[in-house]
Amino acid sequence: MTNKTNRFAALLDVQGKKYRYYPVSTVAGSETLPYALTVLLENVLRNAESDDAAEELAARVVAAGRAGEVGSEIEFSPARVLFQDFTGVPVFVDFAVMREACAKLGGDPTKINPQIPCDLVIDHSVIADEAGCAGALARNMELEFSRNRERYEFLKWAQQSFDNVRIVPPGAGICHQLNIEQFAHVAMTSDAAGIERAEGEPPVAYFDTLVGTDSHTPTANGIGVLGWGVGGIEAEAAALGQPITTLVPRVVGVRLVGALADGVCAMDVALTFAQTLRAKGVVGSFVECFGPGLASLSATQRACIANMTPEYGSTCTLFPVDEQTLAYLRLTGRTAEQVALAEAYAKAQGFWNDPEAPERTYAEVIELDLGSVERSLAGPSRPHDRIPLSGARDRFLAVCAERGLDGDKRVSVEVGGEAREIGHGAIAIAAVTSCTTATDPRMMLACGLVAQKAAAAGLSPKPWVKTILAPGSKATELLLERAGLMEGLRSLGFHTCGFGCMSCIGNSGPVAGALHDVADEIELASVLSGNRNFEGRISPDVSQNYLAAPALVIAYALAGTMDVDLLHDALGTRADGTPVHLADIWPTDAEIDALMASCVNESLYADGTRGLYDGDAAWQELGSEPTDTFAWDEASTYVRRAPYFDGMTRELSAPAPVESAYALARLGDFITTDHISPAGSIAPDSPAARYLEERGVAPADFNTYGARRGNHEVMMRGTFANVKLQNVLADGRKGGWTRDFLTGEVRPLFDAAMGYEAAGASLVVVAGKMYGSGSSRDWAAKGPALLGVRAAFAESFERIHRSNLIGMGILPLQFQEGESAETLGLDGTERYTVAPIDFSAGLPEPRVVGVTAERADGTTVAFEATVRVDTPTEGRYYANGGILPFVLRQLL
Numbered sequence: 016m017t018n019k020t021n022r023f024a025a026l027l028d029v030q031g032k033k034y035r036y037y038p039v040s041t042v043a044g045s046e047t048l049p050y051a052l053t054v055l056l057e058n059v060l061r062n063a064e065s066d067d068a069a070e071e072l073a074a075r076v077v078a079a080g081r082a083g084e085v086g087s088e089i090e091f092s093p094a095r096v097l098f099q100d101f102t103g104v105p106v107f108v109d110f111a112v113m114r115e116a117c118a119k120l121g122g123d124p125t126k127i128n129p130q131i132p133c134d135l136v137i138d139h140s141v142i143a144d145e146a147g148c149a150g151a152l153a154r155n156m157e158l159e160f161s162r163n164r165e166r167y168e169f170l171k172w173a174q175q176s177f178d179n180v181r182i183v184p185p186g187a188g189i190c191h192q193l194n195i196e197q198f199a200h201v202a203m204t205s206d207a208a209g210i211e212r213a214e215g216e217p218p219v220a221y222f223d224t225l226v227g228t229d230s231h232t233p234t235a236n237g238i239g240v241l242g243w244g245v246g247g248i249e250a251e252a253a254a255l256g257q258p259i260t261t262l263v264p265r266v267v268g269v270r271l272v273g274a275l276a277d278g279v280c281a282m283d284v285a286l287t288f289a290q291t292l293r294a295k296g297v298v299g300s301f302v303e304c305f306g307p308g309l310a311s312l313s314a315t316q317r318a319c320i321a322n323m324t325p326e327y328g329s330t331c332t333l334f335p336v337d338e339q340t341l342a343y344l345r346l347t348g349r350t351a352e353q354v355a356l357a358e359a360y361a362k363a364q365g366f367w368n369d370p371e372a373p374e375r376t377y378a379e380v381i382e383l384d385l386g387s388v389e390r391s392l393a394g395p396s397r398p399h400d401r402i403p404l405s406g407a408r409d410r411f412l413a414v415c416a417e418r419g420l421d422g423d424k425r426v427s428v429e430v431g432g433e434a435r436e437i438g439h440g441a442i443a444i445a446a447v448t449s450c451t452t453a454t455d456p457r458m459m460l461a462c463g464l465v466a467q468k469a470a471a472a473g474l475s476p477k478p479w480v481k482t483i484l485a486p487g488s489k490a491t492e493l494l495l496e497r498a499g500l501m502e503g504l505r506s507l508g509f510h511t512c513g514f515g516c517m518s519c520i521g522n523s524g525p526v527a528g529a530l531h532d533v534a535d536e537i538e539l540a541s542v543l544s545g546n547r548n549f550e551g552r553i554s555p556d557v558s559q560n561y562l563a564a565p566a567l568v569i570a571y572a573l574a575g576t577m578d579v580d581l582l583h584d585a586l587g588t589r590a591d592g593t594p595v596h597l598a599d600i601w602p603t604d605a606e607i608d609a610l611m612a613s614c615v616n617e618s619l620y621a622d623g624t625r626g627l628y629d630g631d632a633a634w635q636e637l638g639s640e641p642t643d644t645f646a647w648d649e650a651s652t653y654v655r656r657a658p659y660f661d662g663m664t665r666e667l668s669a670p671a672p673v674e675s676a677y678a679l680a681r682l683g684d685f686i687t688t689d690h691i692s693p694a695g696s697i698a699p700d701s702p703a704a705r706y707l708e709e710r711g712v713a714p715a716d717f718n719t720y721g722a723r724r725g726n727h728e729v730m731m732r733g734t735f736a737n738v739k740l741q742n743v744l745a746d747g748r749k750g751g752w753t754r755d756f757l758t759g760e761v762r763p764l765f766d767a768a769m770g771y772e773a774a775g776a777s778l779v780v781v782a783g784k785m786y787g788s789g790s791s792r793d794w795a796a797k798g799p800a801l802l803g804v805r806a807a808f809a810e811s812f813e814r815i816h817r818s819n820l821i822g823m824g825i826l827p828l829q830f831q832e833g834e835s836a837e838t839l840g841l842d843g844t845e846r847y848t849v850a851p852i853d854f855s856a857g858l859p860e861p862r863v864v865g866v867t868a869e870r871a872d873g874t875t876v877a878f879e880a881t882v883r884v885d886t887p888t889e890g891r892y893y894a895n896g897g898i899l900p901f902v903l904r905q906l907l
Contacts (some may be wrong), residue, residue, distance in 0.1 A: 022066040027724050029359045031506040032352075034204065035059045038558055045804045046212045047376045050335045050366055051301040052080040054241045055091060057364060061221055062092040062258065074196035079263035081574045083378035085299075086263030087888045092204045093226045093242070096254045097133040099190045100229035101520070101694060101721040102247045102793060104166055105425055107173040108657055111645040113903055122907045124643050130256035132208055135170070136183040136190035136197050139694070140722050141513035143446075143524040146484045149505070151512035152409040156186055159513075160633045163654035164717045166725055172639035177713035179209065179254075184630030188488030189516050190227070191234035191450035195318055196347050197624055198486060199223055199240045201336060203362035220360055224255050227885060230325035230791045230815065231546060234287035234450055237318030238343060239336040239357075239366065246819035247793035248898045260888030264270055264301045264330060267292075268377035271387035277604045280458050280563040281312070281319035285451065286391045286401045287383070289326040293399035295381060298328035299814045305375070307383045308334060309334070309368060314343035315455040316753025322451045323546055325789070326398035328813060336361035337368035354771050359629045364889040373540030394543065394561035395540070396686070405566070411577040414559065415439050417537070428529035428534055437479060439538045440577035443526040443557050444853055445476065445564045446483035446518035447509060449545035453487030458544075460610045462565030463500025468600035469573060470506040474587040477575025479527050483543075485517040485809055490623025497614045501642075505570065519545030520721065521695035523554045531556050536602075537633040542571040549689050550788060551739030555696060590621060652710055654725040658801075659899055665907060667895060670824065671850040673779065673805045675869070677756050679764065680735055681743040681836065681843025682782040687789035689818060691736040692730065692798050694721035694790075701751060702732035702765040725799060732765045734798030744843050756844070766887055768802040778802065779847050781836050787816020796823040800897075806849060809865075810835050814881060821889050822898040826852075828866070830879035839878050845870050849880075854894040860884060 063069035079086020548560035585594035
């Protein structure tokens with residue numbers, strides 16, 4: 016490993032073994048920095064181009080931290096990258112295309128190769144086509160391979176053809192859970208990263224850091240690993256050795272006091288965090304936890320809380336290292352040497368949770384008494400809309416009233432050969448799933464105990480409820496087996512049907528046919544132990560989605576409706592006619608503690624992760640020889656050669672101006688990346704379906720948008736195709752429709768975009784607050800870019816999506832404070848012209864740019880917008896047409 020900086024280096028002795036490291040204590044003013052800024056400070060000391068550059072960047076970190084404000088630009092070099100398959104496949108497609116482009120431009124294609132460790136877990140593909148029966152897992156795995164064979168063959172080629180890539184085959188678990196169980200180091204070494212060093216030179220020790228192509232990458236923050244979600248295009252650059260440019264963030268401290276009450280779990284804390292911090296306004300900030308209450312939370316409880324980070328818009332929710340962290344590392348099979356290094360390094364860098372240490376400086380401190388947290392849900396469509404369990408029924412009725420629903424309406428459905436009466440809030444899906452809760456063994460044991468007690472009392476879920484159990488890793492299922500709880504779960508229909516995200520990503524599979532038939536008449540509901548419940552995400556048939564702890568998922572499955580007061584209403588009756596209430600089947604902490612003591616041990620994780628990279632026979636049969644460039648199959652409908660580098664030259668040319676652009680969509684507030692680029696099912700009447708049918712794909716084999724992210728043709732056609740999207744220009748029609756101003760017709764949005772392209776017209780999108788919230792979905796930027804969108808106007812942008820837009824050459828333009836499309840009278844029928852912007856110095860000049868919107872009658876609206884290109888590096892990305900051309904030109 017070549018050391019660029021030496022002035023700040025020192026030696027660390029850990030049980031007789033010496034490591035080179037970069038102590039932050041050498042920088043004046045670092046003593047009271049937040050933990051997160053300590054990590055960033057070490058990062059710039061170690062990776063800066065020179066000692067002088069390191070000193071300058073370190074000063075920026077310290078100045079911002081001590082002021083409690085957003086600081087100047089620094090460059091962050093993560094130690095590794097985490098991918099899931101939905102976002103990982105297009106990344107490696109881009110790498111493959113970049114190799115071709117490099118060769119065509121006279122470069123060496125093998126230079127396009129990850130420079131740091133990359134882990135990819137195939138966890139987003141599996142769909143709960145089958146659920147509630149003993150053969151569900153085998154059948155879903157069979158279907159997964161039949162649908163995704165082309166993708167998996169491509170990934171096998173990528174694993175063999177690129178360095179520093181490990182791929183976990185399908186059926187092993189969720190990337191975030193496997194990250195903390197297996198991949199994370201807490202303290203990293205150059206040896207572990209496979210970085211060569213000169214003979215006699217000690218290995219370098221440094222903070223384990225990462226970026227991931229999934230919003231919930233901050234799960235690892237729970238064990239003291241700083242990481243956050245980025246778009247796939249930004250992760251590609253990081254994997255190729257490019258630093259991530261960021262402003263030194265504002266850090267908000269959460270001081271934890273007290274301890275959780277009996278019956279309250281980490282999911283309840285996570286939902287409380289989401290509500291509290293979203294209301295406080297922490298978008299783009301770092302959050303970190305400290306205080307006397309910290310010690311009462313286990314490492315996996317912290318991971319559950321950290322997992323919810325994107326739902327309140329912050330970049331991370333970091334916990335320092337302490338005895339709880341070390342206990343988890345030992346439990347999950349880290350070596351004694353790894354654990355010793357993690358402890359010694361954390362203490363040497365001031366990253367150890369020491370109650371006696373000086374108080375750290377925060378921009379703001381929020382105090383949370385863990386003892387005040389109560390059992391909770393969140394819904395019906397936003398994770399931060401927390402509802403106390405005691406008020407869940409009242410909130411459900413209020414939602415129905417707000418939507419103008421008749422609370423007394425009932426419809427008859429035939430389920431299991433018997434007619435049933437159901438109303439609004441009938442639960443179509445009850446899913447124990449997701450990295451949020453499955454990482455924590457306490458919550459999974461509580462879930463199993465509720466199921467066991469319910470089964471013993473003779474209860475069962477209502478027959479219209481689809482029951483889904485998707486453990487986050489093999490160790491999770493093994494825990495339930497060893498605790499003797501799987502039998503109770505299975506007796507209630509909660510058979511393991513897959514190891515992956517499933518319902519949380521929208522792969523719920525079909526609801527009961529009778530419910531699908533009445534989904535337009537009544538509002539169906541879902542309850543899941545996940546982190547995302549956005550409208551249209553869990554199932555196109557389900558209108559209300561509620562997040563809850565796994566144990567509550569079981570309880571609601573028994574009730575079969577949201578129109579119930581779980582704290583007072585009976586869930587059913589025993590054989591003797593006596594009622595069974597939630598309190599009768601809810602486990603005590605003592606019961607959970609006893610199972611934790613007897614079942615959660617090192618052998619659980621050792622046995623649960625054995626053969627992690629082997630896969631089953633179907634995976635092992637996939638074959639592909641390593642090659643410098645990929646042999647594209649023109650018949651493939653899953654993996655296609657993307658056009659991002661078509662026509663690219665070595666020389667830089669200025670971005671084309673935005674002149675007289677049409678609005679492709681006029682949208683409202685809280686447009687998520689699910690709205691822009693859905694991951695779920697492909698509607699049979701959509702342009703994407705038409706494309707697939709033209710190529711001989713039967714509707715039963717459409718699979719999902721998420722699974723087809725390696726095919727830009729499908730993804731272009733799926734852009735803005737969420738069935739719940741409301742585009743003002745579509746004249747009331749929901750989904751992927753818009754008005755084509757060239758023809759005057761309301762047409763499929765893709766068809767309109769292609770008409771604009773043929774006419775040589777550029778496009779913009781006009782939106783409201785929090786544009787691009789939700790998942791770190793690069794296709795939410797790639798899709799619009801391929802449709803010809805040149806700029807996006809919004810009142811505010813979510814952090815990751817703003818970055819992704821720039822990465823694809825789309826200009827993010829923010830209305831001035833107090834202004835919006837509504838206040839300016841913009842209805843989307845105008846043609847938009849943006850005044851020239853100069854990016855020659857990196858940052859945009861001017862920063863606030865004039866915009867003219869011309870109406871059809873010739874009148875105009877003039878306004879100003881802030882160019883949300885926030886750093887010089889982002890400016891260079893935009894000037895190059897995006898991050899991919901920039902990186903390729905750099906490598907050339």
